[in-house]
Amino acid sequence: MTNLTTTLDEMFMLQAIELAELGARHGLRPFGCVIVNEHGHAIATAYGTESPLDPTRHSEILAIKLACKLRSPGAYLRGCTLYSTHEPCCMCCGAINHAKLSVVVFGSYRTDLPTLFRRRHRTIADILADTSHPPEIRGGILRDECVALFDRELPVVVAATPGGVADHHQYEADDEQDQAERVEDRDPH
Numbered sequence: 001m002t003n004l005t006t007t008l009d010e011m012f013m014l015q016a017i018e019l020a021e022l023g024a025r026h027g028l029r030p031f032g033c034v035i036v037n038e039h040g041h042a043i044a045t046a047y048g049t050e051s052p053l054d055p056t057r058h059s060e061i062l063a064i065k066l067a068c069k070l071r072s073p074g075a076y077l078r079g080c081t082l083y084s085t086h087e088p089c090c091m092c093c094g095a096i097n098h099a100k101l102s103v104v105v106f107g108s109y110r111t112d113l114p115t116l117f118r119r120r121h122r123t124i125a126d127i128l129a130d131t132s133h134p135p136e137i138r139g140g141i142l143r144d145e146c147v148a149l150f151d152r153e154l155p156v157v158v159a160a161t162p163g164g165v166a167d168h169h170q171y172e173a174d175d176e177q178d179q180a181e182r183v184e185d186r187d188p189h
């Protein structure tokens with residue numbers, strides 16, 4: 001990987017981290033995503049707003065939906081790069097495949113956060129290699145910074161945002177009932 005690629009990866013990952021922090025300030029889990037087109041322009045950004053009412057609202061899914069609306073018909077996201085603060089889950093891998101993304105860059109590995117994510121036998125590289133449109137994958141970009149997103153206490157913004165902040169708070173309160181169940185439930189991947 002060239003130094004220029006490294007610099008670009010870190011620059012867009014920093015943007016994804018800022019989005020994750022923004023989500024955290026709204027009481028959400030710190031997941032951020034940026035999609036960059038073939039010309040190096042960020043065309044879609046999102047932070048995860050999943051809740052029990054809509055567990056599909058991962059940052060990658062939201063950014064893919066937004067980016068696809070900006071592309072010409074039939075172009076999908078060929079030539080685009082998806083930056084995610086964390087190793088994408090199986091659901092998002094499916095969307096990455098169907099969107100025909102060319103490159104996936106992520107920060108922390110699933111195994112970096114064992115109290116949040118269940119250990120699984122297949123990595124994102126395994127899963128995406130077995131698809132119709134296997135993208136290039138680069139993991140561990142600003143890894144420590146992405147892991148640290150879960151350690152930080154950020155001031156919560158009171159104003160609600162689209163995606164159901166109130167639902168999220170209820171979810172957290174319910175989680176306190178059962179530690180074992182909490183680890184399982186918090187595993188959105």
Ligand SMILES: [Zn+2]
Nearest residue numbers: 058088089092
């Ligand atoms: Zn996901």
